[in-house]
Amino acid sequence: MSHGDEFFVGHAPRMPESTRRRVRRVAAALVACGLALGVALTMLQARFDEGVFEFGVERTFDGVLLAEPYPVLLVADADGAGPRTILLSAPGKHGADALVADLVGRPVEVTGSLIDNGRREMIEVHAVRDLSADARLPAVDAGGESLGRLILAGEIVDSKCHLGVMKPGRDKTHKACAIRCISGGVPPVLRVEDRHGRLAYFLLVGTDGRAIGRELLSMIAEPVEVTGDVTRFGDLLVMRTEPASIRRPASR
Amino acid sequence: MAHAYRAVQWNRYKRLYDAVLAGGCVAYHVLFVGIGAATHPRATIETLVIRATATLAFLLLTVVLSIGPLCRLDPRLLPLLYNRRHLGVVTFLVAATHGVFSIVQFHALGDTHPLVSVLTANTEFASVSQFPFQPLGLLALLVLALMALTSHDFWLATLGPTTWKSLHMLVYAAWGLVVVHVALGVLQAERHPAFPVLVGAGVLWVGGIHAAAGLRERRGDRERPAAREGAWVEVCSADAIADGRAHVASVGDERVAVFRRGERLFALSNVCPHQGGPLGEGRIVDGCVTCPWHGHQFDPETGAAPPPYEDRATTIPLAVRDGTVWIAPDAERTS
The missing domain is CATH 2.40.50.140 (Nucleic acid-binding proteins)
Known part of the structure; x- marks a missing residue:
């Protein structure tokens, strides 16, 4: 480093005094700025899901x-x-x-x-x-109630990550993971959020009731519009849909 | 310049540099993860680690790219450049931690090999909003890995300075890939405007100081026109060169450094054979021309590095006529 009569040579046993002071100031400023930036960034992260x-x-x-x-x-x-x-x-x-x-x-x-x-x-x-031999469990009614044909706008997520394993378990940054999970057999769910922020989940199946995870891979983790027949099984909403009919919004 | 290669030729300054660097990186992670966990109770540790390493790698890469032009603009910052290779290797290690955590988190334990999954899970290449950003990050990481692995002087000597330097200019490709990786990834997920503002500021900063340094270099070249007489080119008045210092002249596409050591003057190519540092901004130390970047030394008369080192700077014939320095840049040189 050349400044005035001082010249910095890294392998020299001693650094010129004014250079030493300057290096200390610059290093301290860089470290302080970096740490302050880190603190700001971690605090400004979007809220993590509750799962x-x-x-x-x-x-x-x-x-x-x-x-x-x-x-x-x-x-x-x-x-x-x-x-x-x-x-x-x-x-x-x-x-x-x-x-x-x-x-x-x-x-x-x-x-x-x-x-x-x-x-x-x-x-x-x-x-x-x-537990077949255990008589304590009551028989349960798995019959469903049809809610009719609906057109829903939302995002297809893998239910496992979205419900709490990953933060976030949706959107672009989680897209590849959601594809991997649904490809591996994790149930695909349509996440629908109304304008008041209320959430509903629809388990997606084919029109004949079959699993359709692999057929959805190109539509995962992005805004989509899904049309299908919805049936309520207790607290579970199941939507029968044809994967080829799933649409992206016009503006992508 | 190294005669016998060692993993690291440690000295006191390198130890201090690395201690501050390592301490800063550890402190960054502790603060990011600790405060992140406190302010976001639902956050998972692995996600915080992925984000801490991501933001720190971006920050470090920005600093790595800033040091060169900043030193051109203000040579007082050259001590930051002296150990920049260690900073580059640490940047790679932080980025690699981010990459490994992300690949395990998002791609492991599935029905496809994790590395194959990174490249094939999302194939929306025709979409801007859904374009797969993870392969871009992986490619950037591979470039950083290549640079970290070849950062040692052994590779500099094996590949030659020109090839080595060209290879390490790939850092700009890595930077571009990282910026797009960030823009198509986290910037689509985070809602606070600070994130795009900071990334944009980083891009403008890096681009701006490179442009400023380039303009300054070009202006410097224009300010040193050299007159010709046959093979000889006029450089400057001999009295204008202080003892132990150099005058740098532009001759065609080349810069030449004319050093004074006592009563004698010597001309050398301005390019240090080690890593291309500007020899003319160095000094005469212990009778040798000393590069301001890494302190490599050369006898100004022969260009040879002191034994046992084997590097050699290029010397250029010089004559002083009527108090004016002339050089013959096209004459036979020693190098």
Whole structure:
């Protein structure tokens, strides 16, 4: 460094005094600015979703296993208000189909970690035990109520990440992960938010009731318009739709 | 200049530089994750780590790119440049941490290999809003990795200064990829205007100081016109060169540094053979021309580095006539 008579040579045993003072000031300013920027950026992040993933915490749930077409556990509500549905997934970015294949329609005890965003629950399934011999579980009515044909604007998300595993579990930054999860069998859900910020979730199935995850991969994590027949199964809204009919808004 | 290659030729200044750098990076992560967790109770640690490493890598890369032009504009900042390679390697390590956490978080434990998934999960290449931003980040990381791996003097000597420098100019490609990666990724998710404003300010800053430094260099070249007489080019008055200093003259597309050591004058190419530093902005230290960038030294008479080093600066024939310095840039040189 040449300034006045001083010249900085990095490998010299001693730095000129005025250079040393200047380097200290510049280094302190750079570090202070960097740290201040980091503090500002972390505080300015958008609010994180409310969902919780009880990673490392195992619970057990008793209920009846359904799988039409995605695995769902139908459990008796604690206050006796009627059964509630809990979506099921496997560890990682996978659906729970293989874990429950032999137990569909039976009463079971599911062990796993709860994922819950306050509006909908999912269990990351670790083990399933057949409770067919246990007479305590009441029979549940899985019959549905048709809500008619609807056109809904929203975003297709993977239910596992969106309900609490990832923050955020939607939008562009999560798109690739959502594609990976739905491709792996995690149930796809249409997230619909009204102008008051109220959320509703619609489990997406094909017009014949089949799983359609892989057919949705090009439409995930972006604004879409979905047309289909909606049926309410207890607290679960299921939308039958033709994947090819899903549209993006005109302005992209 | 290194005779025997070592992993790092440590000295006191490098240790201090790296200590401040490492301490700053650790403090940044502690503050970002700690305050982030306190102000966003629902945040997950892995997400905060991904964001801390992302913002820090962007910040460090901005500083890395700023040091060169800033030193051209104000040579008093040259101590920041001396150990810039370590700053570059740390930038790569922070970016790599971001990349590994992100790939594990968003692509691992699925039905496709994580690296394949980065490149194939989102294929909306025809859409601006949905364009896959993650492959751009991966490509930038690969460029930074290539630069970090070849940052050692061994590769400088093996590839040669021109190839090595060209390779390391890829940092600008990495910077461009990172900016687009950020613009098509996080800027579409974060709602606070500070994020696009800061990214835009960073782009304008880097572009602005490069433009300013370039203009200054060009103006400097115009201010040093050289008269010709046959093979000889007039440089300046011999008295105009202070002892231990140099006068830099533009001759065609080349800059030549004329140094004074006591009563004698010497002309050398202004380009340091180590990393292309401006020798003419250096000094005579212990009888040798000393580069202001990394302190590499050369005998001004022969251009040779002191033993055991083997580098050699290019010397140019010089004559003093009636108190005026003349050089013969096209004559046979030693290098």
